[in-house]
Amino acid sequence: MATRFSSFVRCILYIYSFFAFLCLQAHEARETTESDHLNHTHTVQVSSLMPSSTCTASTKGPKREASLTVKHKYGPCFQSNKDQLLVLNHTELLLQDQSRVNSIHSMFSKNSDGNKLRESQATTIPAKSGLSIGIGNYIVTVGLGTPKTDQTLAFDTGSDLTWAQCKPCAGQCYKQVDPIFDPSRSTSYTNISCPTPLCTQLASAKGSPQQCSNSKCLYSVRYGDGSFTIGYFSKERLTITSDVVDNFVFGCGQDNEGLFKGIAGLLGLGRGQVSLVQQAAQKYSQFFSYCLPSTTSSTGYLTLGKGNGISSSLKFTPMLTLSRRQSFYGLNLIGISVGGQRLSIPTSVFSTAGTIIDSGTVITRLPPTAYNALRTKFREMMRNYPMISSSSSIFDTCYDLSKRQSVSIPSISLFFGGDVSVNLDKVGILYVLRKTEACLAFAGNRDPSNIAIFGNEQQKGLEVVYDVVGERIGFRPGGCS
Ligand SMILES: *[C@@H]1O[C@H](CO)[C@@H](O)[C@H](O)[C@H]1NC(C)=O
Ligand SMILES: *[C@@H]1O[C@H](CO)[C@@H](O)[C@H](O)[C@H]1NC(C)=O
Ligand SMILES: *[C@@H]1O[C@H](CO)[C@@H](O)[C@H](O)[C@H]1NC(C)=O
Numbered sequence: 001m002a003t004r005f006s007s008f009v010r011c012i013l014y015i016y017s018f019f020a021f022l023c024l025q026a027h028e029a030r031e032t033t034e035s036d037h038l039n040h041t042h043t044v045q046v047s048s049l050m051p052s053s054t055c056t057a058s059t060k061g062p063k064r065e066a067s068l069t070v071k072h073k074y075g076p077c078f079q080s081n082k083d084q085l086l087v088l089n090h091t092e093l094l095l096q097d098q099s100r101v102n103s104i105h106s107m108f109s110k111n112s113d114g115n116k117l118r119e120s121q122a123t124t125i126p127a128k129s130g131l132s133i134g135i136g137n138y139i140v141t142v143g144l145g146t147p148k149t150d151q152t153l154a155f156d157t158g159s160d161l162t163w164a165q166c167k168p169c170a171g172q173c174y175k176q177v178d179p180i181f182d183p184s185r186s187t188s189y190t191n192i193s194c195p196t197p198l199c200t201q202l203a204s205a206k207g208s209p210q211q212c213s214n215s216k217c218l219y220s221v222r223y224g225d226g227s228f229t230i231g232y233f234s235k236e237r238l239t240i241t242s243d244v245v246d247n248f249v250f251g252c253g254q255d256n257e258g259l260f261k262g263i264a265g266l267l268g269l270g271r272g273q274v275s276l277v278q279q280a281a282q283k284y285s286q287f288f289s290y291c292l293p294s295t296t297s298s299t300g301y302l303t304l305g306k307g308n309g310i311s312s313s314l315k316f317t318p319m320l321t322l323s324r325r326q327s328f329y330g331l332n333l334i335g336i337s338v339g340g341q342r343l344s345i346p347t348s349v350f351s352t353a354g355t356i357i358d359s360g361t362v363i364t365r366l367p368p369t370a371y372n373a374l375r376t377k378f379r380e381m382m383r384n385y386p387m388i389s390s391s392s393s394i395f396d397t398c399y400d401l402s403k404r405q406s407v408s409i410p411s412i413s414l415f416f417g418g419d420v421s422v423n424l425d426k427v428g429i430l431y432v433l434r435k436t437e438a439c440l441a442f443a444g445n446r447d448p449s450n451i452a453i454f455g456n457e458q459q460k461g462l463e464v465v466y467d468v469v470g471e472r473i474g475f476r477p478g479g480c481s
Contacts, residue, residue, distance in 0.1 A: 040340030041381075041408040042426035046401045049432045051088070052076070052297040058480055066243040066284065066304040068140040073154065073263065075296030078139065078177070085175055086262040088296070090433045093137065094394050097362040097455075103223070104158070104361070105450045107325050108354075136360030138292055138456065139263055140302050141178075143239030144250075145186030150178050151264040155290075155302060157359040157466070160272035160327050161206070161221060162238075163229050163251030164265035171230065171255020176264050183252060188237040192217040192249070202233050202249065205273045219251045227258020229265070238276075240304060245280050269359070269466075270327035277468060280304065286468035290359070291480040294427045294461045300480045314465055314474035317416035320354075322451075328356040329466060331473060332417030333452060336370060338377040339410035345370050354451045357464070357473065361455040363394060363431065364442050370452070371444030374412075378440050381410040388437065395431065395439035402435040414454070422475045425461030 055077035057069070071077040074088035136154040144151045144164060151164050165173045167182040183189040192199055194212035202217065203210040211218040213232075220230040231254040238248040253265060260266075268275045269288065277286055284305035291300040320330030333355040336343050346369075353367040366374065375397050379387070385399040385407065401407055409430060413423045431441035441457045463479025 040411045042411055042429070043406055043408045044426055045406050046404050046435065049401075049407075049427075049430065049438065050435065052295065055297050055299070056295075057299045058293070058301075066240045067307070068142065068240060068302045070138050070140055070155070070290060070292060070300035070302050072293060072296040073137045073139050075293075075298075077293075077297060077299050078152070085177060091392065093362065094392050098394060099223075100158075100361055101365055101453065104328075104356070104358070104453065105445070105447075108322070108451045136266075136456065137362060138300075138359060140267060142267065144181050144236055145183070146188040146237050147186075148237070148239045149181060149186075151181055152176075152178055153265050153267040154260075154263055155267040155269055155359060157269045157329060157357065158327065158361070159221075159266060160268040160270040160275040160278075161219065161251050162248070162266060162268045162274075162276060163219075163221065163231065163253050165229075165256050166231055166234075166252035166254060169254060169256075173253070173256055174258075174261050177262050178264055181252075181264065183234065183236070186236065188246070189252075190235045190247075192233045192235060194218070199233065202274060221251070223258060227260060228256070229253040229260075230255040243283070243304070245276075245283065248276070248279055249274055271321075271329060271468065272327040275327070276304075277466075287466065289463055289465040289474075291463045292359070292456055292460045293480060294425060298480070310465070310474070311463070311476055314463065314476045315420045315422070316465075316467070316470075316472040316474040317418045317420040319466070319468070319471045319473045322354060322356065328358070329473065331355045331357050331454060333414060333454070334417060335415035336366075336374055337411075337413045337415070337421075338374060339381045341377065342415075343370075343373040343377060345373050349448070350452065352448055353445070355454060356451055357454040357459075359456055359459070361453045362457050364455040364458045365445050365450070365453045366442060367448050367450070367452055368444045368446070369448065371442060374442060375440065375444075378410060378412075390439055391433065391437060392439070394443050395441075397440035398433075399430075399438050400436045401432075401438050407438075414458075418472075420475065422462065423477055424458050425477065428458040428460045431457060 053076050074086050136156045138155060139152050140155050141150050141152045165176060165180050167180050173180055194215055194217040195210055199210040199217035217233040219233050222228040232252045233249060234252040235247045235249055238245040269277055287306050288304045290302040293300040318332060320332060322328055322330045333350050334347050349367045349369045379397055388398050388400050390396055390398040412429055413421045415421050429441060430438045432438045461480055463476040465474035
């Protein structure tokens, strides 16, 4: 009886596994037709990884009222770049990226290194003020003033204050592509007086006392790399495509120095009070989304508000608030897969460090243990390609692709809380400095307690949605089209 029963069970199991096998086959066949996800590699032409000198503007993407075109600062889509003001120098870009990351780490550091850095650089700056981070490499053009004038700004989810260089440049202005904003020609410009409760409020949002100069409210921002901007807190009409935000508080920069060259200033999309997201909260419900273009020669978008609604293919993960720096958007990163294989990294590695998403950091920074696991697996899967030593101190896993027509790159996915996996676009895996040097576009933090940063190289081609009220961040692959 027992044997007859067990052979019956065995038979059921065989039948079951046969059908399971069929299902699996059907499932895999479907996967193959959707993408080359099945073998977990991306096969790309090496030539397609090289920069192009002609702009292919995306005609797709959400065409909503408050949608701005996103361009790469050093790409051919930033058309007015006639005088070669902006030439991409990878060495310089990666050095700036490291100083941005160092500033972010010092802001989160528990032994208040942030304050130390603040004091040591205070010599050239009149006031105590919040140290801020460097500038991003993706730009949008907004209208400032009445009549409006175009100003091209780097947009930055890691800072709050929007600023632009302003005439008469009482200190000094660096060269920019657009004409420098002249408040005396705008009928909607107003100075913010000092001392006033508003000035106190604006200053305290940056953690400093109010500062007056000629009875006007002064701001100053210093960046980790030594760059700075000083000027007046002012109110002005901001135009986003055809949308108008009146009495928008911004920094009218009178003394601006550093590595911003070419662009007029910065558009702050952080979580703090003075950011555009908060100032226009009523209009846009603290909701925005963007897609960073896949190449320097194509375009993406930055959309404020929900527009036509939310795509059903977006996957949302909780947006976390980091108690030490509330301007940043926090994420719960819990895992990584390479070539379809989940790496065995203890979740405590991620929870010890914490994670933010930042539009201005270029290369994703991971806790050292996580990076080492990623690197090991990646190298194993790339073993058919000749490895070379890197010319950059950021990277340590680089390949010479000059003798190849195409390259098969292992896919990489990031896993977030709420059961969300984000399959990175194939363009976000290798950072190509030149044909003879293509590097794994991730880096390890030095200290396991340093915060991890989901950088913009890895966000390329994804739609990224920030829903501050809903406290969630959404991702959708193939987001620029
Ligand atoms: C993965 O698929 C691509 C085509 O999409 C193919 O060229 C490549 O050889 C495959 N790789 C492996 C390891 O099977
Ligand atoms: C790129 O930037 C680095 C660091 O600022 C500099 O030393 C180098 O000369 C620059 N290269 C070019 C080609 O301008
Ligand atoms: C703002 O202040 C400047 C200098 O103090 C002054 O020249 C200008 O007229 C003021 N603008 C307005 C709109 O009050």
